[in-house]
Amino acid sequence: MANPLAQFEIKPIAEIQIGDFDASFTNSSAFMVLTVAAVTLFLVLSMRRRAIVPGRWQSMAELSYEFVANMVRDNVGNEGRRYFPFIFSLFMFILFGNLIGLIPYAFTFTSHIIVTFAMAIVVFLGVTVIGFLRHGVHFLGFFVPKGVHPVMWILLIPIEVLSYLSRPVSLSIRLFANMMAGHTMLKVFAGFIIPLGILGGWAPLAMAVALSGFEFLVAFLQAYVFTVLACLYLNDAVHLH
Amino acid sequence: MSDEKPPLSLDELDARLRKAKAEQHQHEPDGPRGGASMSGFGMAFRIGTELVAALLVGVGFGLVLDGWLDTAPWFLVVFFFLGAGAGILNVYRAANRMGTAPRLIGDQTPDGDGKGPAEKG
Amino acid sequence: MRTLSRGSLIGLTLAVTAAGPALAAGLPQLDPNTFSPQLVWLAIAFVALYLIMAKVALPKVGEVLDERQRRIEDSLERATELEAEARAVAEAYEASLAEARSRAQDAIKAVRDAAAGEAAQRQADLGEKLAADVQAAESRIAGQRDEAFAGLRDMAVEVAREAAAKLVGQEADAAAAGRAVDAVLEERG
Incomplete structure (x- = not known):
């Protein structure tokens, strides 16, 4: 049986070295580029006809637009409009990355902690910068609990700061762990199909098929959760409580 | 001589127009509606x-x-407990946003960020 | 059950991740050598996606959605206007119908009155004419009768003279005969 973790290996396609810095084009890079191309094609091709009464593809493109637009509006309000393109790109990038990764033999770049962490840290830093730009030093009041005796601040402010700092960590671990666990499980079950042969192979096959369906749900859900939390964090920064 | 009322379909049309307009205005933009509508699955994860x-x-x-x-x-021990406190705070807030958190003493609005119960950590 | 095994697997993943370098060899995700190429290409891909979405794709979708929204609102507005118009037309129709009805009744009454007047006039005219005719006829008849009476006297005078001549043998005086006849006529009325 093949090592179920082998699917996560990074394999260079073209070595690119900038000084000491490794910027090789790898299987991960290829699937990132593929994801960008897929999202772009999906939106550009389906909106090509700009029909007032949309066809199936155009409906899906509009649905994705309105889904994210509603998410931003519900969680951030009208001030969130400016960040809509970013949130939309984030959602589509993760969603398509997750979905394309479900294709057999495809690579899932969201199953790498460094990728999810980078995205989470961008959201985290962006939100923090927005918070300070909008509220200046008052944004620090975010860490001071209200209605509590100042003596407790010694304990509570570090907890609040840790809680704030844990945001990108939980954001990235959740996505990474879900994608990695799902793909590992799929691989494990798929690996049982051939050794068990015709007699016993159907059981892991059925399991793998059922899991694949479940993974579709998870692929969407994790993209949604990542984006919705980005919106909630943004809301905290925009509307300081 | 015809003596009928105005055709009934006009009233029907009126009702349908009213309905269509109400549907249209449902999508009017407004402020944040507070709690995110997240599925149970997502929240569990x-x-x-x-x-x-x-x-x-x-x-x-x-x-x-x-x-x-x-x-x-020493710092490891201290920050382990602080981290645990922050973790519980995170969980409390996540649950609070779902609207399923138990009401704790001195807690503010249901969609508030629940700063009060931080002392639990 | 699937969720349970999944949960434990996530737990395992987390444990492995947290365990750090000791297990790094087994997890391709924790090999630091792969970090820089992934980060570089993540940045390239995401920035490209963001630019395409923000500059090209999303404005297009937004335009179509706005256009549809506008059209729906326009149609609704137009439908409302048309409905009001239809109502106004229906009311005007009702009003003009009622007016036409009352006017028609007036006209009919007028015509009926006129006809009745004319009929009476004609009847009166006819009566007058008939009366005139009757009078004319009566006067003519009276004239003829007078004439007839006049002829009768002359004839009676002649007859009386001839009868006198035959009986007496002597011509009677015309004047005397006339007087006699007149006397008799007077007597008989």
């Missing part, structure tokens, strides 16, 4: 990681500070 992430950050801080100041294991 979310809560687990919130706790672990805060704990990881706490432990990481502790290890780094101990390494710098050569105080092992």
Whole structure:
């Protein structure tokens, strides 16, 4: 049986070295580029006809637009409009990355902690910068609990700061762990199909098929959760409580 | 001589127009509606990681500070508990946003960020 | 059950991740050598996606959605206007119908009155004419009768003279005969 973790290996396609810095084009890079191309094609091709009464593809493109637009509006309000393109790109990038990764033999770049962490840290830093730009030093009041005796601040402010700092960590671990666990499980079950042969192979096959369906749900859900939390964090920064 | 009322379909049309307009105005933009409508699945996955992430950050801080100041294991111990507190706070807030958190004493609005119960950590 | 095994697997993943370098060899995700190429290409891909979405794709979708929204609102507005118009037309129709009805009744009454007047006039005219005719006829008849009476007297005078001549043998005086006849006529009325 093949090592179920082998699917996560990074394999260079073209070595690119900038000084000491490794910027090789790898299987991960290829699937990132593929994801960008897929999202772009999906939106550009389906909106090509700009029909007032949309066809199936155009409906899906509009649905994705309105889904994210509603998410931003519900969680951030009208001030969130400016960040809509970013949130939309984030959602589509993760969603398509997750979905394309479900294709057999495809690579899932969201199953790498460094990728999810980078995205989470961008959201985290962006939100923090927005918070300070909008509220200046008052944004620090975010860490001071209200209605509590100042003596407790010694304990509570570090907890609040840790809680704030844990945001990108939980954001990235959740996505990474879900994608990695799902793909590992799929691989494990798929690996049982051939050794068990015709007699016993159907059981892991059925399991793998059922899991694949479940993974579709998870692929969407994790993209949604990542984006919705980005919106909630943004809301905290925009509307300081 | 015809003596009928105005055709009934006009009233029907009126009702349908009213309905269509009401539907249109449902989508009017407004402020944030507070709690995110997240599915139970998503929340279940979310809560687990919130706790672990805060704990990881706490432990990481502790290890780094101990390494710098050569105080092992004191900062690790302190930040482990602070991280656990932050984790519980995270979980409480995540649950609060779902609207399923138990009402704690001195808690504010249901969609408030629940700063009050932080002393539990 | 699937969720349970999944949960434990996530837990395992987390444990492995947290365990750090000791297990790094087994997890391709924790090999630091792969970090820089992934980060570089993540940045390239995401920035490209963001630019395409923000500059090209999303404005297009937004335009179509706005256009549809506008059209729906326009149609609704137009439908409302048309409905009001239809109502106004229906009311005007009702009003003009009622007016036409009352006017028609007036006209009919007028015509009926006129006809009745004319009929009476004609009847009166006819009566007058008939009366005139009757009078004319009466006067003519009276004239003829007078004439007839006049002829009768002359004839009676002649007859009386001839009868006198035959009986008496002597021509009677015309004047005397006339007087006699007149006397008789007077007597008989």
